Structure formats: structure tokens, C-alpha cells
Amino acid sequence: xxxxxxxxxxxxxxxxxxxxxxxxxxxxxxxxxxxxxxxxxxxxxxxxxxxxxxxxxxxxxxxxxxxxxxxxxxxxxxxxxxxxxxxxxxxxxxxxxxxxxxxxxxxxxxxxxxxxxxxxxxxxxxxxxxxxxxxxxxxxxxxxxxxxxxxxxxxxxxxxxxxxxxxxxxxxxxxxxxxxxxxxxxxxxxxxxxxxxxxxxxxxxxxxxxxxxxxxxxxxxxxxxxxxxxxxxxxxxxxxxxxxxxxxxxxxxxxxxxxxxxxxxxxxxxxxxxxxxxxxxxxxxxxxxxxxxxxxxxxxxxxxxxxxxxxxxxxxxxxxxxxxxxx
Ligand code: HEM
Numbered sequence: 001x002x003x004x005x006x007x008x009x010x011x012x013x014x015x016x017x018x019x020x021x022x023x024x025x026x027x028x029x030x031x032x033x034x035x036x037x038x039x040x041x042x043x044x045x046x047x048x049x050x051x052x053x054x055x056x057x058x059x060x061x062x063x064x065x066x067x068x069x070x071x072x073x074x075x076x077x078x079x080x081x082x083x084x085x086x087x088x089x090x091x092x093x094x095x096x097x098x099x100x101x102x103x104x105x106x107x108x109x110x111x112x113x114x115x116x117x118x119x120x121x122x123x124x125x126x127x128x129x130x131x132x133x134x135x136x137x138x139x140x141x142x143x144x145x146x147x148x149x150x151x152x153x154x155x156x157x158x159x160x161x162x163x164x165x166x167x168x169x170x171x172x173x174x175x176x177x178x179x180x181x182x183x184x185x186x187x188x189x190x191x192x193x194x195x196x197x198x199x200x201x202x203x204x205x206x207x208x209x210x211x212x213x214x215x216x217x218x219x220x221x222x223x224x225x226x227x228x229x230x231x232x233x234x235x236x237x238x239x240x241x242x243x244x245x246x247x248x249x250x251x252x253x254x255x256x257x258x259x260x261x262x263x264x265x266x267x268x269x270x271x272x273x274x275x276x277x278x279x280x281x282x283x284x285x286x287x288x289x290x291x292x293x294x295x296x297x298x299x300x301x302x303x304x305x306x307x308x309x310x311x312x313x314x315x316x317x318x319x320x321x322x323x324x325x326x327x
Pocket of ligand 1: 057062064096098162163165171185191192194195196197198199201242265267
């Protein structure tokens with residue numbers, strides 16, 4: 001067993017103990033379904049793997065689904081609820097967040113093997129971890145035992161999820177609001193080592209940028225030119241890789257890109273190049289660009305913290321039979 005693996009196992013065990021003392025989520029454990037649904041891991045793995053065989057990007061989409069679930073009402077599967085007043089229709093999610101069908105397929109199998117046992121929120125957390133693993137990222141033991149929320153919170157999704165147009169200081173505040181710190185912002189932004197973004201989310205950087213510069217001066221000129229031609233047709237839904245060096249592979253190229261002004265979103269490049277990023281996040285970007293092992297180690301830690309964001313006290317929840325509707 002190599003050292004990095006031992007370190008990860010140690011992190012998971014220590015974190016399980018630390019997070020276990022945080023009250024509302026004291027029930028989260030690695031072996032929560034050990035007796036009640038031993039098929040869980042095989043079922044989730046198999047579905048995520050098959051979905052990624054069809055479309056590699058699905059690993060990234062599942063990771064983002066977990067993030068957008070946890071930041072609104074805690075990790076309670078509220079993002080999965082259907083209805084036009086739901087989180088799915090919030091601005092950061094509409095035509096953007098993906099992976100719902102994969103979660104549905106997993107849930108359908110689980111309802112056959114262990115009915116009404118596994119929460120949708122846990123399925124999302126576990127699917128995200130396999131999305132990372134099958135993209136070449138670190139393995140970690142997901143802490144389980146979440147319950148599904150009874151309500152979605154569309155205004156919460158509009159207000160609490162960070163926007164790519166926001167300054168770094170304000171993104172840090174949104175992370176702080178859910179108990180995550182500046183290091184978590186930099187580490188979890190490293191998720192943008194995989195997946196895609198639409199022109200609408202970065203085209204502001206490509207023309208009429210400011211009074212003095214047509215293109216964002218912190219965007220590499222060659223990348224800017226290729227993005228301009230990609231987005232020229234005006235189709236805001238056209239997508240490109242967040243990490244152009246290795247779009248589907250989970251590594252630390254994301255940070256190395258930022259050093260040479262090849263971050264795609266303004267909120268990515270801002271971690272290294274904006275005035276508030278220089279003050280708070282730049283040194284960490286440098287660290288992770290130099291040391292991929294440190295990035296993996298810290299990513300696991302931050303994912304476990306993010307996965308432990310609790311629903312508000314008093315919202316006990318349920319185990320949904322269908323992830324799209326409350327029972
Ligand atoms: C720090 C603040 C963040 C901002 C402003 C941000 C913003 C965005 C935006 C605008 C997109 C593209 C959406 C689209 O084209 O429709 C995106 C994609 C993505 N984000 Fe983030 N994000 C942030 C943090 C995170 C975190 C914490 C994670 C996970 C831990 C994450 C994971 C992803 C992934 C994997 C994708 C690609 C999804 C896909 O290809 O389907 N992001 N993000």
C-alpha cells in the first residue's frame with residue numbers, strides 16, 4: 001500500500017471522527033448501509049461507470065451536482081426535486097446542472113435491492129466520488145447517512161451558489177456561509193480540472209471587456225482567440241473544456257493553467273490574478289500547481305467537509321422512493 005493511499009485512509013478516519021462531533025450530522029458514517037444495503041457501492045459504481053463510458057463528462061456533471069446540492073439547504077437531495085419552483089430552475093442550474101437521469105437509474109435499482117433505505121442525497125455524494133475516481137482523481141470513503149429534504153429552495157440556489165462573474169472575496173464569503181474556508185475555495189475550484197462550461201459563462205471576457213481593453217488582460221491571447229472563434233456564432237450554449245490541457249482527466253493542470261492565464265472562467269483566473277485573489281488565494285494556487293499529491297490530499301478533505309454541510313436543524317427529512325418527488 002503506498003503512502004498517499006495510507007494518508008487518504010487516515011484523513012477519512014480522522015475526518016469521520018471530527019465531523020462526527022458536529023451535532024446535526026453526527027449520524028454520518030462510512031459503513032452506514034453496511035447491513036441494510038450491501039449492494040449500494042456496486043450499483044452506484046456500475047451506473048457511474050456505464051454513464052461515463054457513454055459520455056466521459058458525466059463524471060464532472062455528477063461532481064457538480066453534489067456541490068450544487070450541498071450549498072443549498074445542505075446536502076439533502078433538494079436539487080433533485082422536480083417542479084418549476086425548484087432549484088433546477090434557479091439561474092445557476094437551469095440548462096446547466098446535469099446527471100439527473102443517472103441518479104434516477106441508480107435509485108430505481110436501489111429500490112429493487114433495498115427499498116426505501118438509501119437517501120437520494122447519499123446517492124449524489126457517492127456518485128460524485130466515483131465521478132472523481134473514474135476521471136483519475138483520488139479515492140475516498142464517502143460518509144453516509146444523509147436524509148432527503150422535503151423542500152427545494154430556488155431563491156437559496158440563486159443567492160447562495162457562487163457565480164463566475166463574482167469577485168473572489170464574495171465567492172469566499174459564500175463558502176464561509178456554509179462553513180468552508182478560503183483553502184476550500186481554492187481546493188474545490190480544482191474540480192474544474194474536469195468538465196465543460198458554456199460560452200455564456202465566459203464570453204464577457206472576450207469582447208468589450210473594459211474601457212481600456214477589449215479582451216480580459218488576464219486571459220492568454222491564444223486561448224482568447226480560440227474562444228472568440230468558438231463563441232462567435234452567438235450560441236451561448238456552445239461548450240468547451242474548463243481545463244483545455246486535459247479536459248476529462250482529474251489532475252492539477254487546472255492550477256498550472258492559472259499560472260499562464262489559461263483559466264476559463266473569470267472566477268478561475270481571479271484566484272491567481274485578481275487583486276483580492278493575489279491577497280488571499282494566489283499562494284495556494286501556486287502550491288497546488290507545484291504539488292499534485294497535495295492537491296489530491298486536500299481535495300479529499302474539502303470534499304468530505306462539503307459533503308457534511310447539514311440541512312437546517314429541525315428538518316428531519318425522509319428517504320425518498322423517487323428522487324424527483326417527496327413521498
Ligand atoms: C468557486 C466557485 C465556483 C464557480 C463560480 C463555479 C462556476 C461554474 C460554472 C459557471 C460552470 C459551467 C456551467 C455551465 O456551463 O453551464 C461550472 C462547471 C463545473 N463546476 Fe464549478 N464553480 C465553482 C465551484 C465549483 C466546485 C466547488 C465544484 C465541485 C466541487 C465545481 C465543479 C464543477 C464541475 C465539475 C463543472 C463541470 C460540469 C459539467 O461539465 O457538467 N465547481 N462551474
